[in-house]
Amino acid sequence: MSNKDDIRRYKDGERLHHWIVAVTFILLAMSGLALFHPSLYWLTNLFGGGQWTRILHPFIGLVMFVSVMVLMVRFWRHNLVNRDDLRWIRYLPDALHKREGRLPPVGRYNAGQKIIYWSTVIGMFLLLFSGLIMWQPYFAPVFPIGLVRFAILVHAFSAILLMMVIILHIYAAIWVKGSLQAMVKGTVSRTWAKKHHPLWYREVTQEERK
Amino acid sequence: MASMQSLDIKNRSATSLPSPSVRSHTELAKLIDVSKCIGCKACQVACMEWNDLRGPVGENTGVYDNPQDLNEHTWTLMRFSEVEPDDFSFEWLIRKDGCMHCDDPGCLKACPAPGAIVQYANGIVDFISEKCIGCGYCIAGCPFDIPRLSRADNRAYKCTLCSDRVAVGLEPACVTTCPTGCITFGTKEDMKQQAVLRIADLNSRGYDNAGLYDPPGVGGTHVMYVLQHADRPGLYHGLPEDPRISPMVGFWQGITKPLAIGALALLAMASFLHFIKHGPNVAEEDDDAPSRDKTRDRKEESSHVE
Numbered sequence: 001m002s003n004k005d006d007i008r009r010y011k012d013g014e015r016l017h018h019w020i021v022a023v024t025f026i027l028l029a030m031s032g033l034a035l036f037h038p039s040l041y042w043l044t045n046l047f048g049g050g051q052w053t054r055i056l057h058p059f060i061g062l063v064m065f066v067s068v069m070v071l072m073v074r075f076w077r078h079n080l081v082n083r084d085d086l087r088w089i090r091y092l093p094d095a096l097h098k099r100e101g102r103l104p105p106v107g108r109y110n111a112g113q114k115i116i117y118w119s120t121v122i123g124m125f126l127l128l129f130s131g132l133i134m135w136q137p138y139f140a141p142v143f144p145i146g147l148v149r150f151a152i153l154v155h156a157f158s159a160i161l162l163m164m165v166i167i168l169h170i171y172a173a174i175w176v177k178g179s180l181q182a183m184v185k186g187t188v189s190r191t192w193a194k195k196h197h198p199l200w201y202r203e204v205t206q207e208e209r210k
Numbered sequence: 211m212a213s214m215q216s217l218d219i220k221n222r223s224a225t226s227l228p229s230p231s232v233r234s235h236t237e238l239a240k241l242i243d244v245s246k247c248i249g250c251k252a253c254q255v256a257c258m259e260w261n262d263l264r265g266p267v268g269e270n271t272g273v274y275d276n277p278q279d280l281n282e283h284t285w286t287l288m289r290f291s292e293v294e295p296d297d298f299s300f301e302w303l304i305r306k307d308g309c310m311h312c313d314d315p316g317c318l319k320a321c322p323a324p325g326a327i328v329q330y331a332n333g334i335v336d337f338i339s340e341k342c343i344g345c346g347y348c349i350a351g352c353p354f355d356i357p358r359l360s361r362a363d364n365r366a367y368k369c370t371l372c373s374d375r376v377a378v379g380l381e382p383a384c385v386t387t388c389p390t391g392c393i394t395f396g397t398k399e400d401m402k403q404q405a406v407l408r409i410a411d412l413n414s415r416g417y418d419n420a421g422l423y424d425p426p427g428v429g430g431t432h433v434m435y436v437l438q439h440a441d442r443p444g445l446y447h448g449l450p451e452d453p454r455i456s457p458m459v460g461f462w463q464g465i466t467k468p469l470a471i472g473a474l475a476l477l478a479m480a481s482f483l484h485f486i487k488h489g490p491n492v493a494e495e496d497d498d499a500p501s502r503d504k505t506r507d508r509k510e511e512s513s514h515v516e
């Protein structure tokens with residue numbers, strides 16, 4: 001599939017970083033869901049039992065939080081929302097029906113990707129603060145019970161919303177062929193770039209011409 | 211406590227199917243007549259003795275409450291309150307604090323570990339410690355602030371209502387030891403009748419508001435109080451007036467869970483359906499892909515103008 005002529009989209013460090021976030025997220029989702037719903041309690045077996053699941057989850061959470069923060073700093077500039085993004089949202093049905101030609105021009109990231117970026121960032125802050133407040137035995141005892149109850153609720157809700165966002169993210173990566181390569185090899189084909197991120201493609205080719 | 215096979219289980223934490231329940235048990239209850247308590251703490255000692263609990267030696271802070279709060283070694287604690295219920299009156303109210311064994315237990319509802327909290331058919335709510343994962347959700351779930359986590363083994367503890375003794379036909383250790391007959395144990399019906407007599411007696415002694423504390427908000431409790439001032443339970447070291455499972459806990463453990471799991475499953479399914487309807491989104495290879503001449507770029511630019 002790949003080609004010498006492909007465009008570099010992510011550096012090695014950026015991809016490594018992305019996969020740290022991805023792996024910690026999967027671990028957190030599995031350990032969290034294990035405690036969230038009785039029908040998924042068997043997932044605790046993957047972590048060495050209930051006690052270990054409970055112990056490991058918040059520490060993995062801290063790793064994910066720090067990684068997301070660094071990722072946020074790395075990519076925030078590309079994820080600033082502009083007028084075209086707002087228009088893009090209205091053309092979402094066209095995007096879903098593969099009628100890219102009708103979409104407002106897309107830069108390095110489309111509006112959908114920006115939504116995923118920002119929901120992850122906001123979600124991580126909510127999960128961190130609520131997670132700290134409910135964290136036994138270190139922090140929870142110093143907070144009033146009412147606040148702990150509220151934190152558990154916030155934690156569960158933001159976790160589920162984040163999981164929904166990530167399901168969409170994973171599906172988009174599977175659906176749009178050639179995207180996975182960006183996170184595996186760091187490169188994308190020219191046709192991919194032209195089709196899905198024409199403005200970015202123009203930028204890149206102009207750079208090349210200089 | 212460990213699981214008691216001779217007691218059938220009515221409710222089990224994080225479990226959706228019914229538990230073994232062929233044996234019939236009558237509901238039991240402990241009745242604590244606060245007006246008869248002299249604050250000798252014999253019950254507190256009996257509890258430690260029967261359950262082999264030895265906390266570290268504490269510090270005297272100038273009040274009778276010792277230790278200052280419930281903890282993993284102290285499953286029942288005498289709470290002393292000096293109050294002025296009416297103008298120019300002074301009373302020393304002593305309440306034996308501990309698990310109330312709610313009929314609708316918030317701890318059990320909140321607990322994520324299957325079978326770590328059970329409610330026996332006789333009404334006793336018990337922690338099965340070896341299944342506990344130490345998350346502390348039971349603490350958040352409890353309307354009475356009773357369970358305590360041990361730092362040593364990360365498990366939650368509280369009064370078992372001596373389920374091990376009750377299972378073999380004995381009464382709880384605190385009941386056996388109480389020198390004034392302030393604590394009695396029996397079927398919930400009997401205990402309610404007993405309370406009626408005690409309340410009548412208290413009424414005749416000028417306690418017009420004497421009454422039974424068996425709060426309906428948690429479905430009633432299997433530890434009940436006779437209070438001299440049942441209209442103001444808060445006088446008794448902040449006994450809640452109308453305890454109920456917090457709406458936040460009810461919401462979290464109620465509708466949220468099936469809805470959330472359903473939403474995740476639906477979204478995954480919708481993605482799959484989208485895939486099999488529309489197929490993968492492939493960017494077609496141009497024949498001239500490797501070349502970077504201007505013609506191609508111009509062609510390119512015009513192609514995404516609508």
Ligand code: HEM
Nearest residue numbers: 028029032033035036054057058061127128131135156159
């Ligand atoms: C940001 C750092 C995070 C911290 C400090 C944290 C902390 C915690 C804590 C302390 C608990 C209670 C159970 C335990 O003690 O292990 C918990 C539960 C949970 N966490 Fe996290 N967490 C974090 C991130 C996440 C993320 C990213 C997700 C989602 C993928 C997540 C999903 C969950 C879920 C679903 C539960 C169970 C909630 C329930 O029982 O209703 N957490 N978390």
Ligand code: SF4
Nearest residue numbers: 321342343345346348
């Ligand atoms: S600390 Fe133990 S008993 Fe309490 S909710 Fe968690 S698992 Fe259940």
